Amino acid sequence: MSNSQQITGAQALIKSLIAEGVDLVFGYPGGAIMPVYDALYDCQDELKHVLVRHEQGASHAAEGYARVTRRPGVVIVTSGPGATNIITGLSDALMDSTPMVVITGQVASGMLGSEAFQETDVVAITLPITKWACQIRRPEDIPAMVARAFYIASTGRPGPVVLDVAKDAQVGMMTWRGYKKCDYIRSYNPCPALPASKLEAAAAIINEARRPIIMAGHGVSIAGAEDALKALAEKTGSPVAATLLGLSAMSSDHPLYRGMLGMHGNVAPNYMTNRADVIIGVGLRFDDRVAGLVSEYAPNARVIHIDIDPSEDNKNIKTECFIHGDAREVLEALVPMVDEARHDEWLAEFDRCDEVEKKVVIDPEVKPGKGLLKMGEVVSCVSKAFGDKAIVVTDVGQNQMFAARYSRYTEPRSMVTSGGLGTMGFGLPAAIGAKMGEPGRDVVLFVGDGGLQMTLQELGTIMQYGVNVKIVLLNNNFLGNVRQWQAMFFNNRFSQTPMLNPDFVAIAAAYGIDGENVAGRDELPAAIDRMVSHKGSYIINVNIDATDMIFPMIAPGKAVDDILIDLNTKFTL
Amino acid sequence: MSDNKDKQLFTMSAFAENAVGVLNQVTAIYTRRCINIESITASACSIPGVSKFTITCHSDRDTMDKVVRQIEKRIDVIKAFLYCDEDIVYQEVALYKVPTEKLLEEKHLEWIIRKHSARILEITPVYTVIEKTGHRDETESLFEALKRYDIRQFARSGRVTITKDPVEYVTALLAEREKDLK
Numbered sequence: 001m002s003n004s005q006q007i008t009g010a011q012a013l014i015k016s017l018i019a020e021g022v023d024l025v026f027g028y029p030g031g032a033i034m035p036v037y038d039a040l041y042d043c044q045d046e047l048k049h050v051l052v053r054h055e056q057g058a059s060h061a062a063e064g065y066a067r068v069t070r071r072p073g074v075v076i077v078t079s080g081p082g083a084t085n086i087i088t089g090l091s092d093a094l095m096d097s098t099p100m101v102v103i104t105g106q107v108a109s110g111m112l113g114s115e116a117f118q119e120t121d122v123v124a125i126t127l128p129i130t131k132w133a134c135q136i137r138r139p140e141d142i143p144a145m146v147a148r149a150f151y152i153a154s155t156g157r158p159g160p161v162v163l164d165v166a167k168d169a170q171v172g173m174m175t176w177r178g179y180k181k182c183d184y185i186r187s188y189n190p191c192p193a194l195p196a197s198k199l200e201a202a203a204a205i206i207n208e209a210r211r212p213i214i215m216a217g218h219g220v221s222i223a224g225a226e227d228a229l230k231a232l233a234e235k236t237g238s239p240v241a242a243t244l245l246g247l248s249a250m251s252s253d254h255p256l257y258r259g260m261l262g263m264h265g266n267v268a269p270n271y272m273t274n275r276a277d278v279i280i281g282v283g284l285r286f287d288d289r290v291a292g293l294v295s296e297y298a299p300n301a302r303v304i305h306i307d308i309d310p311s312e313d314n315k316n317i318k319t320e321c322f323i324h325g326d327a328r329e330v331l332e333a334l335v336p337m338v339d340e341a342r343h344d345e346w347l348a349e350f351d352r353c354d355e356v357e358k359k360v361v362i363d364p365e366v367k368p369g370k371g372l373l374k375m376g377e378v379v380s381c382v383s384k385a386f387g388d389k390a391i392v393v394t395d396v397g398q399n400q401m402f403a404a405r406y407s408r409y410t411e412p413r414s415m416v417t418s419g420g421l422g423t424m425g426f427g428l429p430a431a432i433g434a435k436m437g438e439p440g441r442d443v444v445l446f447v448g449d450g451g452l453q454m455t456l457q458e459l460g461t462i463m464q465y466g467v468n469v470k471i472v473l474l475n476n477n478f479l480g481n482v483r484q485w486q487a488m489f490f491n492n493r494f495s496q497t498p499m500l501n502p503d504f505v506a507i508a509a510a511y512g513i514d515g516e517n518v519a520g521r522d523e524l525p526a527a528i529d530r531m532v533s534h535k536g537s538y539i540i541n542v543n544i545d546a547t548d549m550i551f552p553m554i555a556p557g558k559a560v561d562d563i564l565i566d567l568n569t570k571f572t573l
Numbered sequence: 574m575s576d577n578k579d580k581q582l583f584t585m586s587a588f589a590e591n592a593v594g595v596l597n598q599v600t601a602i603y604t605r606r607c608i609n610i611e612s613i614t615a616s617a618c619s620i621p622g623v624s625k626f627t628i629t630c631h632s633d634r635d636t637m638d639k640v641v642r643q644i645e646k647r648i649d650v651i652k653a654f655l656y657c658d659e660d661i662v663y664q665e666v667a668l669y670k671v672p673t674e675k676l677l678e679e680k681h682l683e684w685i686i687r688k689h690s691a692r693i694l695e696i697t698p699v700y701t702v703i704e705k706t707g708h709r710d711e712t713e714s715l716f717e718a719l720k721r722y723d724i725r726q727f728a729r730s731g732r733v734t735i736t737k738d739p740v741e742y743v744t745a746l747l748a749e750r751e752k753d754l755k
Contacts (some may be wrong), residue, residue, distance in 0.1 A: 311642035
């Protein structure tokens with residue numbers, strides 16, 4: 001192949017993706033993107049395309065792929081409805097800092113603004129929910145714009161990027177002069193030098209701490225800072241708590257790992273937040289589900305906040321020391337600067353919280369012994385059956401919170417969930433993407449009957465590509481989380497939450513996916529064993545107690561130490 | 574939470590790449606927080622290829638600090654700054670269109686023009702266009718003075734601003750970035 005040749009913009013787009021190292025894209029063809037699909041036809045050995053059943057599925061699959069691989073997920077869709085169908089995925093990816101490059105077809109540039117067939121103002125719609133969005137109207141701009149898109153999506157705080165490619169840019173000819181990766185944009189400096197004075201200030205605060213907590217967010221996984229986090233925790237003797245997206249950044253087995261933060265997190269880390277004298281927040285946003293009532297958040301703590309995104313500085317809570325930087329670089333720099341310490345009495349207070357939570361919340365959930373199956377016991381059994389090593393993908397709602405709480409994590413990057421946006425329907429396509437990104441690992445999806453039906457069509461994608469995803473359907477024939485709020489805050493008025501459901505195992509069977517119904521406790525272990533040992537996808541449809549509620553709970557707008565451990569009982573130490 | 578929830582007038586200046594849609598990204602950050610924009614100016618600045626957006630609004634310091642950081646977060650934005658009136662030299666231009674015949678009846682027209690340091694840009698038998706450059710209170714004061722002549726049209730620009738700071742941060746930042754490239 002000569003170094004400079006005449007090719008179409010569409011061919012240049014495909015060549016650029018391949019040159020960027022992309023080997024898998026999720027997408028759906030349509031009128032305004034057909035030249036790209038035609039160019040793809042010649043390159044299917046180098047660039048595998050996964051045909052989803054709805055564009056939203058492509059966007060969540062790309063997110064699942066990106067979360068487990070730390071590489072941008074790539075999506076190709078057409079203009080108009082193709083583009084608007086990926087809006088939820090873009091918004092989800094922005095909230096959860098997930099790198100994604102989305103290519104949308106667009107009508108020919110001469111027709112822009114004329115309300116042409118399947119024309120939508122994609123850049124204007126997507127700018128507020130992407131890290132960057134740009135329209136390409138000339139074929140010769142394509143390679144540089146693709147390079148820029150990948151650079152923006154994958155550096156700094158990762159996020160989704162949209163390239164809206166007009167049809168004439170796809171069919172027009174250009175001279176291919178090779179592909180050059182982007183590593184510089186003058187208005188964008190994703191990783192500035194570490195501020196030495198801030199590191200010293202943080203080390204001084206940590207060295208004075210008597211009651212420290214390290215809070216690990218998604219940034220730890222994104223930066224690959226798991227080892228540095230562990231080193232800091234071990235050297236300073238500090239307990240570590242994880243946000244929902246920070247789960248699996250530290251092994252559940254580690255003695256300093258003390259559970260999940262947030263509305264349905266563990267008692268100890270939430271309760272002790274308001275007793276801590278130092279909080280070291282690493283790559284988290286302190287969003288309302290974690291911080292609760294901000295005015296009563298951590299009143300005794302000096303807060304160190306490490307984040308790659310400078311706009312997080314003082315955004316949700318007041319910090320004494322904000323360190324702008326990559327979590328791994330900052331933690332690696334901090335570890336040699338801090339003193340060795342032990343905080344045994346402080347950790348013993350966590351143990352006392354744990355004892356109460358185990359007795360009041362966990363044991364009755366995991367070993368109820370009688371009555372209908374509970375979500376927690378199902379999740380716990382499934383986690384054990386995979387040796388606590390599977391990639392856990394969840395949908396949104398009670399299934400998500402039970403999956404997060406009752407799974408154990410011993411490998412990094414083992415939790416894929418929609419945290420910030422809370423997107424029902426995320427689970428099934430994200431599980432497909434996660435499995436395609438990490439084919440060597442087990443992927444298990446916990447999903448409710450509501451969320452599964454939001455993207456149920458992706459069973460077709462599983463069928464077509466033989467994806468091996470284990471689906472645990474926690475089926476209570478209710479929109480369970482809304483039901484719980486209706487029970488707690490709306491006087492048991494179950495407005496539009498009961499669901500008449502189809503035979504999910506039969507539907508899966510129609511897609512060639514094996515599975516079974518689990519009606520009772522005695523059937524569960526064998527069903528899980530069959531699911532684990534089955535070659536290929538498998539669904540277990542578990543009949544769940546609809547009255548099961550997720551506790552502990554910090555009600556919305558309450559302080560993080562105002563924790564309900566059951567409907568009527570407030571936690572006290 | 575905020576040190577001062579009392580609203581005051583803030584001027585935000587953002588320097589960005591001169592590209593399609595950047596202004597949209599900047600104003601979207603105000604829209605999202607439901608902050609009403611009082612005035613807006615987009616113009617060239619001393620650096621080739623760089624646009625300057627100057628937006629004024631009433632808000633509190635805590636909110637505006639967050640707004641500025643979120644503006645800066647946009648990829649195409651180079652740097653954004655938040656100013657109070659004391660930090661900047663600023664001007665607005667106002668134009669007033671009044672019926673000429675009404676003005677001719679006025680004995681004190683010359684006095685009004687002089688007092689407000691305004692100037693007349695165009696006179697036709699039908700209308701006269703007067704221009705006043707200054708701060709908001711000055712252009713408003715002339716508006717009050719001309720009110721009785723039946724102002725037919727009135728328009729005022731957004732602010733143009735120059736900082737009083739001796740350091741040119743954007744120029745320095747871009748020079749620094751230029752070094753990173755090499």
